[in-house]
Amino acid sequence: MHNVLLVARREYLEQIRGRAFRLTTIMVPAVFVLLIAIAYFSSIGLGSHRHLVIASNDANLANAIRTELLTPKSSKRSSESKPPQIDVLAPATETDRLVLQKQVQSKSIDGFLFIQTSSSAAPIATYTSASAADLTTNGRLNDAVDHAVVDQRLAGFGLSGSETSALDKGVKIETYQIRRDGGVVKSNALASFYKGYAMAILLSMTTVMYGLNVARSIIQEKTSRIFEVMLSIVKPSEMLAGKLVGVGAVGLTQILIWVVAAALILTSSLATAYLKGDFEIHFSWVEAIMFPVYFILGYFLYSSLFSGIAATCETEQELQMYTPLAALPVWLSFSVILVIINDPNSFWSVALSLFPPCAPIVMFLRMGSEIPPAWQFAASIILMVISIWAILWVSARLYRIGILMYGKRATLPEILRWLRYS
Structure with missing residues (x-):
């Protein structure tokens, strides 16, 4: 057993004193700190530099979508970032769509949302931009269009703004787990x-x-x-x-x-x-x-x-x-x-x-x-x-x-x- 401990001590000290041990020991936590810092600071103001245009044949719907997009969804966004630049073009036609496409191509704007509404069918919405993977903007546009369309339909039934906001508010599900000891966390x-x-x-x-x-x-x-x-x-x-x-x-x-x-x-x-x-x-x-x-x-x-x-x-x-x-x-x-x-x-x-x-x-x-x-x-x-x-x-x-x-x-x-x- 004494010889085993002597060899173990030699191996331990040889690797502890090595450069590789010091580098990996220090660099792994440092890399994690760097990743957390990059994720945190890169998320601040994400999408705030966008210049978007909302074009529709329904001016009320277009302005409602713009209001939804400019409304801060969290205290973090309202205090640490500025809202994106959003213009409204209404009423808009197919000719306006072609003009907006050229503006995206020339990078005058980052993208445009084109919505056509009718009394007998659901609105048709399309988003055109130079980027195919702008997940943040796409997600915000989907939420804004959903809320604005629902609010407009509810208002058509005679409901007030506060009533439509209450009905449109989502329900958050809290999840709990029952452990084997019977505790609920x-x-x-x-x-x-x-x-x-x-x-x-x-x-x-x-x-x-x-x-x-x-x-x-x-x-x-x-x-x-x-x-x-x-x-x-x-x-x-x-x-x-x-x-x-x-x-x-x-x-x-x-x-x-x-x-x-x-x-x-x-x-x-x-x-x-x-x-x-x-x-x-x-x-x-x-x-x-x-x-x-x-x-x-x-x-x-x-x-x-x-x-x-x-x-x-x-x-x-x-x-x-x-x-x-x-x-x-x-x-x-x-x-x-x-x-x-x-x-x-x-x-x-x-x-x-x-x-x-x-x-x-x-x-x-x-x-x-x-x-x-x-x-x-x-x-x-x-x-x-x-x-x-x-x-x-x-x-x-x-x-x-x-x-x-x-x-x-x-x-x-x-x-x-x-x-x-x-």
Whole structure:
């Protein structure tokens, strides 16, 4: 055990002091801060620079739509941005449509809304602009036209402006979730999705990354022949165990730093502008406990697999040919994300959460929607432990002989002989 701790300490200090550890540890939180800041500041005044024209054969409807567009829908828009420039052309004809098209082409205006109404049919509305993906403007125009047409029709039945506004007001549905302990908490599907997705991404990224780090460390020491010196002091099994423990401790240290940084980011004014109200994100004690558990299990699963593979490789280029093996479970897990989010208790959701390579990712995608039963946690952990033991049994035997094999390609018959000899 003493030798295992010595190797683990060497691996831990070597990677902690490395430039790559410092850069990734600092840059990941910095990138998230930058993304939040870009999203926040770019949303301020979004669409306020637009110059639009509303053309219609009904002047009252055109002015009503203009009023809807210029009415602030939130305090954020009214205080931080100016309204777009909107002109009304009414009554408008087909000749006016051609003139407006030329103005869009010459960039005199950004776009125009053309509405034709009749007494016997619903209004026909078309929006023409130079951009095919102006989602913000399209959404505002749809809402404004809907409200203005409904208000005009209700006014035709003799209702006053206040009465039409009351009838036209939408109903907001608040969602709640009943937990397994009987407690009722407010929920939001989009916030739950992003929470589960972010935790699954972090878990998959770190477990695969540090699993590959173990493999690269083996290749580097194998090519530098440092193994021959170290094997005079420690056994191969002790060296492998020390590597797994040392690099795993580096991963936990980095995640702890990221968690502290994330807590500081989420309490900043930039993040609270989004993560509040309906979008407020809550973390349960189950998620807090299971994250390090699944990180450790996922790390040992991938690192033990790649340590055995690395022992059979001569160069890092040869090792890179096996990296798609690490990506396959990740691709499989995220390919069924819609099934998992919409029905976390479906057959495929439960089956993938019990499949050891996918269990860490799928479990956190499921927890974003609903906490799975305790027996499924227990079953997935037991299956992962059994898988880790089986892979370690094979990898340790490959490692024991493979680290001293030079200049000979490890074919499948050769690997089978290594397993028999060890």
